Amino acid sequence: xxxxxxxxNWKMNLAPLAAKNFGDELRVALGEHDEGARSxxxxxxxxxLMPPFVSMASLRGALEDLPVVVGAQNCHxxxxxxxxxxxxAPMLAELGCRYVIIGHSERRHLFGETDEMTLHKVRAVxxxxxxxxxxxxxxLEEREENRTLLVLERQLRAxxxxxxxxxxxxxFIVAYEPVWAIGTGKVASEQDAQDACQxxxxxxxxxxxxxxxxxxxxxxxxxxxxxxxxxxxxxPDVDGFLVGGASIKVSSLMGIVKASSRKA
Ligand code: PGA
Numbered sequence: 001x002x003x004x005x006x007x008x009n010w011k012m013n014l015a016p017l018a019a020k021n022f023g024d025e026l027r028v029a030l031g032e033h034d035e036g037a038r039s040x041x042x043x044x045x046x047x048x049l050m051p052p053f054v055s056m057a058s059l060r061g062a063l064e065d066l067p068v069v070v071g072a073q074n075c076h077x078x079x080x081x082x083x084x085x086x087x088x089a090p091m092l093a094e095l096g097c098r099y100v101i102i103g104h105s106e107r108r109h110l111f112g113e114t115d116e117m118t119l120h121k122v123r124a125v126x127x128x129x130x131x132x133x134x135x136x137x138x139x140l141e142e143r144e145e146n147r148t149l150l151v152l153e154r155q156l157r158a159x160x161x162x163x164x165x166x167x168x169x170x171x172f173i174v175a176y177e178p179v180w181a182i183g184t185g186k187v188a189s190e191q192d193a194q195d196a197c198q199x200x201x202x203x204x205x206x207x208x209x210x211x212x213x214x215x216x217x218x219x220x221x222x223x224x225x226x227x228x229x230x231x232x233x234x235x236p237d238v239d240g241f242l243v244g245g246a247s248i249k250v251s252s253l254m255g256i257v258k259a260s261s262r263k264a
Contacts, residue, residue, distance in 0.1 A: 002217050004233065004260050005173065005240035007048040007133060008247025009073060009101060009221075010055075019055035023062025025250045030066060036258030040067055044264035045257060046240075048099055049247070053087055056095050071099030071133065074107055077120035079128075089121075089128035100125045101242070102132045103155065105179045109139075115158035122159050126167050133173045133242065134159060135221070136200070140180035149199055152176070156200065160207035168208035169215045174200055175242040181222025183244060190231045193220045197237035226255025233260045 030037045039045040050071040051059045076086035103118040125132045136155040138148040176196045181188050197218045205213035221242035246252040
């Protein structure tokens with residue numbers, strides 16, 4: 001079975017000192033008797049945090065020996081060179097990152113990231129031995145024009161046909177994040193999340209084969225909170241969450257973990 005993943009995308013929040021304090025607080029929370037903490041300790045749920053680059057080291061230090069992995073929110077596709085302000089995949093691998101978010105809607109829509117760039121980045125992340133968390137999702141106007149599935153298909157076809165079946169099966173995660181639900185408090189309905197995730201899984205099967213479709217984890221993201229997580233993760237094709245706002249507080253992150261542990 002696919003292990004439930006709760007991944008926290010901190011975005012541009014929590015500087016190094018705040019990240020260390022978060023790690024210290026998380027250590028206490030993970031030691032408690034709550035079913036969410038137990039699921040993480042027993043390896044039934046995977047917990048990952050994606051801090052800003054500058055907070056990676058202090059967070060990693062605070063999390064030492066805890067069953068929590070770290071990831072990054074972006075990377076450049078070249079491994080080194082004259083790319084002022086960029087960070088490469090091998091640099092992140094050296095820092096101990098397991099995951100790198102690629103194609104987040106804020107990268108696509110605020111920073112002009114194209115489908116072609118996402119493919120270069122996916123290749124770089126895989127080449128450095130890490131796993132891309134590949135984000136797809138439609139804008140509100142695209143949903144209103146009934147173009148949701150077309151958008152998801154375009155975003156996914158930019159990368160899936162270029163992947164080996166081995167990578168698709170073991171080293172790729174998709175996050176369905178409807179753009180209108182990100183940071184807005186408007187969550188997708190359980191049925192809409194399921195329909196999109198099922199469509200994605202069917203497309204993975206077409207492009208990469210049935211084994212990859214069965215193995216690949218597909219997350220939902222967009223205004224996930226402790227109160228709505230249980231119903232979403234109960235959907236058969238939702239394998240966990242990419243959480244933004246609710247991941248920068250230990251209490252709400254652990255509330256989501258607890259709600260998810262019912263599926264673990
Ligand atoms: P949100 O963000 O949980 O704050 O809506 C999700 C994301 O952008 O990954």
